[in-house]
Amino acid sequence: MTYNYPDSTGHFGIFGGIYMAETLIPAVEELSRQYLRFRDDPEFKTEFAYELKHYVGRPSPVYHAKRLSDDLGGAQIYLKREDLNHTGAHKINNAIGQALLAKRMGKKRVIAETGAGMHGVATATVAARFGMECIVYMGAEDIQRQAANVFRMKLLGATVVPVESGSRTLKDACNEAIRDWVTNVESTFYIFGTAAGPHPYPMMVRDFQCVIGNEAKVQMPEMIGRQPDAVIACVGGGSNAIGLFYPYIEEKNVQIIGVEAGGHGIASGKHAAPLTANAKVGVLHGNKVYLIQDENGQIIETHSISAGLDYPGVGPEHCLLKDQGRAQYVAINDDEALAAFDALCRFEGIIPALESSHALAHAMKIAPALGKDKVLLVNLSGRGDKDMNTVANLKGITL
Amino acid sequence: MSRIQLTFARLKQQQRKALIPFITAGDPSPQLTVPLLHALVEAGADVLELGVPFSDPMADGPTIQRASERALKHGMSLRGVLAMVAEFRTQDATTPVVLMGYGNPIEAMGWEVFAKRCAEVGVDGVLTVDFPPEESHDAFEHLQAHGIDPIFLLAPTTNDARIEQVAKLARGYVYYVSLKGVTGAGHLDLDAIAQKIPQLRQHINLPIGVGFGIRDAATALAVAKLCDGVVVGSRIVQEIENSTEQNVVANVSKLVKELRSAVDKA
Numbered sequence: 001m002t003y004n005y006p007d008s009t010g011h012f013g014i015f016g017g018i019y020m021a022e023t024l025i026p027a028v029e030e031l032s033r034q035y036l037r038f039r040d041d042p043e044f045k046t047e048f049a050y051e052l053k054h055y056v057g058r059p060s061p062v063y064h065a066k067r068l069s070d071d072l073g074g075a076q077i078y079l080k081r082e083d084l085n086h087t088g089a090h091k092i093n094n095a096i097g098q099a100l101l102a103k104r105m106g107k108k109r110v111i112a113e114t115g116a117g118m119h120g121v122a123t124a125t126v127a128a129r130f131g132m133e134c135i136v137y138m139g140a141e142d143i144q145r146q147a148a149n150v151f152r153m154k155l156l157g158a159t160v161v162p163v164e165s166g167s168r169t170l171k172d173a174c175n176e177a178i179r180d181w182v183t184n185v186e187s188t189f190y191i192f193g194t195a196a197g198p199h200p201y202p203m204m205v206r207d208f209q210c211v212i213g214n215e216a217k218v219q220m221p222e223m224i225g226r227q228p229d230a231v232i233a234c235v236g237g238g239s240n241a242i243g244l245f246y247p248y249i250e251e252k253n254v255q256i257i258g259v260e261a262g263g264h265g266i267a268s269g270k271h272a273a274p275l276t277a278n279a280k281v282g283v284l285h286g287n288k289v290y291l292i293q294d295e296n297g298q299i300i301e302t303h304s305i306s307a308g309l310d311y312p313g314v315g316p317e318h319c320l321l322k323d324q325g326r327a328q329y330v331a332i333n334d335d336e337a338l339a340a341f342d343a344l345c346r347f348e349g350i351i352p353a354l355e356s357s358h359a360l361a362h363a364m365k366i367a368p369a370l371g372k373d374k375v376l377l378v379n380l381s382g383r384g385d386k387d388m389n390t391v392a393n394l395k396g397i398t399l
Numbered sequence: 400m401s402r403i404q405l406t407f408a409r410l411k412q413q414q415r416k417a418l419i420p421f422i423t424a425g426d427p428s429p430q431l432t433v434p435l436l437h438a439l440v441e442a443g444a445d446v447l448e449l450g451v452p453f454s455d456p457m458a459d460g461p462t463i464q465r466a467s468e469r470a471l472k473h474g475m476s477l478r479g480v481l482a483m484v485a486e487f488r489t490q491d492a493t494t495p496v497v498l499m500g501y502g503n504p505i506e507a508m509g510w511e512v513f514a515k516r517c518a519e520v521g522v523d524g525v526l527t528v529d530f531p532p533e534e535s536h537d538a539f540e541h542l543q544a545h546g547i548d549p550i551f552l553l554a555p556t557t558n559d560a561r562i563e564q565v566a567k568l569a570r571g572y573v574y575y576v577s578l579k580g581v582t583g584a585g586h587l588d589l590d591a592i593a594q595k596i597p598q599l600r601q602h603i604n605l606p607i608g609v610g611f612g613i614r615d616a617a618t619a620l621a622v623a624k625l626c627d628g629v630v631v632g633s634r635i636v637q638e639i640e641n642s643t644e645q646n647v648v649a650n651v652s653k654l655v656k657e658l659r660s661a662v663d664k665a
Contacts, residue, residue: 185579283506295507
């Protein structure tokens, strides 16, 4: 049987769906109708492809991290260079797609939530590019961690609203963006940043991000004459991961590995790894997913060194892929991610985002035990410029 | 007949409109919730909406967000809320109690266990803000099996097809959210409500309560004229926030009496 999700009501097996307040349901339904209408529209597809090529700078290259691989002495590590995209991460792929849809729906105001700030920067960028008003909600804690990205968004003309409620991180920024949307539902397009939330977002974000995997499927045979043995990506909400994984789902010889944020370790309870930690199924932000929560169904504060992975849930398609056994999910702790960050800087002259460093760290962990003929393709989802302050602080250096 | 049906039947006979206050369970502290519920009834409440606190109240404005945070700090949980209803019922066998909140705490307990516990402690209705009819089939089978009314929200954005869908599942009363926004927003549009209610009545035979944006006697009266019941949440929660543990029951009681006499002029 071929893999064909979500179903017509937006479910990935038991996951996904539309769990929203009544005021927003008609807006979400309208978004579905409009997306399905334009998804296969030749003019839309042409414009999206044009923007990806000329504005984002696609296709992003695949790079053989040879010195790093040699040092590890096992499998060859290849990197899908999403860090080279305009704005420095994969987030722009989705932001462009949604902005083109917003334009067709006549929406002049866009809102977004952001954790590390990369989706906020991507949204601010496309809002400037298409002449739209842009409001970005960001947890007050993350504003501290990611000051440079806040400044970038402001330079691009966006208003950045600090969110002081709850844990003051990504989940609270989501809550606040939803509150804005319910208040301004007719004028506003919510550019959601990850492959989660109410249907059609998990499907739509995946479709826009699939350019990553689609390119890789062409590039790998060109480089090595075949597909890789495994594709590896970090998973917060999981948009860069699903973008790489989805085109490989039917390639049964390719192993799929998602890497969650292990924080201080799964056993410590201070992590952001719902799949690895076997969290219970729950409902948050419009969809049913594996969710880090206490026994009373309250959402627990998560921890990760990387703001972009610091989220208690995960996209519904990853939940399904886990249950089906098609993808494997593991966790990488803060210190392992930092070690991978350092290694890529020193061996390859590439400064990765802390998020992407989690995926790289897992590849580095498994590579030594594999033969030198094995190939691991890691999605280098973003660059690390935004993380200079965080990394300097951890090393006890003041910039 | 259920307690909710009996209440609305009585009000209809008396030609009065329902006053439906909301408080968050455990706010300002767990030991004050049951006394507050009794005070609300004493002051003229017909139906009680009791908020189940949640860590991520996406449809609520700052006032009810803070109430949830206060309640959760006191260790409030869905189990605790059900125990409060049981305690309330030892002294009040007639006033309907509707639990209002988000779906995840119920998901965590399991809908079957939850529905059974609701019936045991004397909960009459359940409103889950983020569970629309499409996602609610299993949940509402359990509620109906135990005689608990599913209460639904309708909004200014709800079209005829969706009103029809809600009409099939709803029991007790429906709650019309008077404005596009979160709880506690200020911009009440009476003309828009006056236009929407007849559209709702074409499909819905249940009583219609209206909430969001009702802040004082004047707005309560104006809204009461248009529908069957007035829901007041953030304004009461604000009163709780601005009171001390010593005077909170008296202050809330005074406010609800003012609202009662305004609603009775409708």
